Amino acid sequence: MSTGTGRLWPWQLALLGALLFGWHELTASEILPSFFFGRPLLVWAVLRQWFTSGLIYPHLGVTLLETLLAFACGTLLGILAGMWLGLSPRVAALLEPYIKAVNAMPRVVLAPIFAMWFGLGVGSKVALGITLVFFGVFFNVLQGIREVSPVVLANARLLGASSAQLLRHVYWPAATSWVFSSLHTSVGMAFVGAVVGEYLGSARGVGYLILQAEGVFDINAVIAGIVVLTVCALLLDALVTRVERRLLVWRPAPASAAHADSR
Amino acid sequence: MRDAVTLRGASLAFSTPQGRLEVVREVDLSVGVGEFLCIVGPTGCGKSTLLNLVAGLLIPSVGSVLIDETPVSGIHPAVGYLFQADALLPWRDALGNVAAGLVFRGMPRKEAEAEALVWLQRVGLAGAARRFPHQLSGGMKKRVALAQVLAVNPRILLMDEPFSALDVQTRAQMENELLRLWAQDRKSVIFITHDLEEAIALGDRVVVMSAGPASRPIGSHVIDLPRPREVEEIRMTPRFLELQRQIWEQLRHEVHAGQARTSAWTE
Known part of the structure; x- marks a missing residue:
């Protein structure tokens, strides 16, 4: 994989340059109206102003805090609920239609309710993020618990594991390994929850910045906000990959990665 | 000799959509303290079921399983189990x-x-x-x-075809290693295999199971080969071959019966 990207990255950078240049030329000549499409140099100026004046930091801080809280709470609740239902098939059968219904509902529509319940501050965004994160984790944990190998389970019992020890040494690792496999999605969901929540009503955060800019038709600031969010999402994703590598040493490398390595 | 494990008229049946399926029927079997018992039988004769009964993973529908003369009611701390998988x-x-x-x-x-x-x-x-x-x-x-x-x-070691997935050399190596470790403290062993040679090379006694369903032990053969044994070498001794011929006579019939039954199912 490293050799592949090693050869590719100059081209990827060149492509980015070409896109930026095309955008610049088209909007400078007003073939694309710059009122609607913004101008790269002006976006850059907004970004510089945000970071040099320090205006962006409290907003970014709030958005990241919401993301982190939503991710942590949603994951924890998802694990607990998944383990509970995974270990009590009767309760799972009872609740199944309701879980399906809640999962099928577009949960972003809950944002106004959360805004009423928890106000325009951090709370309502975290609540929205939790509803988004929870289900991914929950279904993965449920699957993980149901797919614990019966032989591994029997072996642990014969080695003397009590029910509590089975929970801790067999079910918990099995469940959490599935959580880590959905970590990328969960972090992304938490981020979406934070930004969408802010966008729908808030007094702070990057989503709020975008909303403000949109209110005065400042397309360059909108794009600058999107750039900040994208870079943040990429950084979060890279962080997750590192954590994942550390925590999942016991797992065989996925076939696709092994294939890429052999190139 | 005192018995480490005793099965008394133990039967196990499952109810399936096709009706009641009796896996093992009225099994009487005992393993002495420090005895290495091997059980052979055709595929699908309920060998593993027998082991799961002793391990307390399954409870007999009829009859009883005793460890140290006490009925088994669940997983027993004196039992160790080496799985096939x-x-x-x-x-x-x-x-x-x-x-x-x-x-x-x-x-x-x-x-x-x-x-x-x-x-x-x-x-x-x-x-x-x-x-x-x-x-x-x-x-x-x-x-x-x-x-x-x-x-x-564990004082009692249950082994369910533990080496069947290994290649021939690794397998012989593991068998020798098992015998060496076993010789140190002579645990009571029940070793399940479908390989008669392996059973004779390892065991003090070989029990032959009838073809399933409703399978049960139909023969018990004492293996009087000297210990310590090297599995590759003992296979070539005349006494080994004699025992093999003698037990195979009995086993062959069951293997054929088992095959006939399996092909009847698939048709």
């Missing part, structure tokens, strides 16, 4: 896996790992202590599993 905890390295049983039984982790390392050395895997199961070969995994079950020092 891979049963290691995939998220623990070799050392953690061998230590697992000791930790489950209340030993502090540090102490358990020190003890586990000794067991890994005994099976020749001290160098692989920090490797995870997916980083080990099939033979190495079996060694770790063997160390794992022996570390909790």
